[in-house]
Amino acid sequence: MQVLSFSSPKLSTRNMVYMAMLMAMQIVLGRFSFGTPWLKISPAFFATILMGYYFGPWLAAGAAALNDQLSIMIFSPGANFPGFTISAAIAAMLYGMFFHGKKVTVLRTLLAVGMVLLISNIILTTLWLNIMGTPWQGIIWPRTIKNVVMLPIQTALSYGTLKAIERIRTHL
Secondary structure (H helix, E strand, C coil): CCCCCCCCCCCCHHHHHHHHHHHHHHHHHHCCCEEECCEEECCCHHHHHHHHHHHHHHHHHHHHHHHHHHHHHHHCCCCCCHHHHHHHHHHHHHHHHHHCCCCCCHHHHHHHHHHHHHHHHHHHHHHHHHHCCCCHHHHHHHHHHHHHHHHHHHHHHHHHHHHHHHHHHHHC
């Protein structure tokens, strides 16, 4: 029995339309973020999880990277830093590995959300901010505390969303 998924579905017109809808959803939800530039809270993770669930690690990672670049072109007045695109792709890839073609369980959801928060949000994003000139010593603890607080919240919201999607998936 394989614990993680490394496959993605074939790209059909239907899948491309669903992917575009999830990408638009991610851009819209990302606009509802709040906090400081180095400590943001956003509901955009819903779209990222759904991309991983439906499209697997590879297509979800590609879509998340493309979406990050589109968001920067549309909304960002500053320079583009590719590290954040890598973080977005890794988060989507991890969700795809944990959820694509797999039964949604509380443990699987907790592990997936925990891995994304640890690898993408705490480690990589702190590294990117440090490379851009923010001292990591000043932001690591607030970022860690924020992500520890968000772990049960994102896990519960993600589990509820994915269980609801699991019930209606056959009708899509």
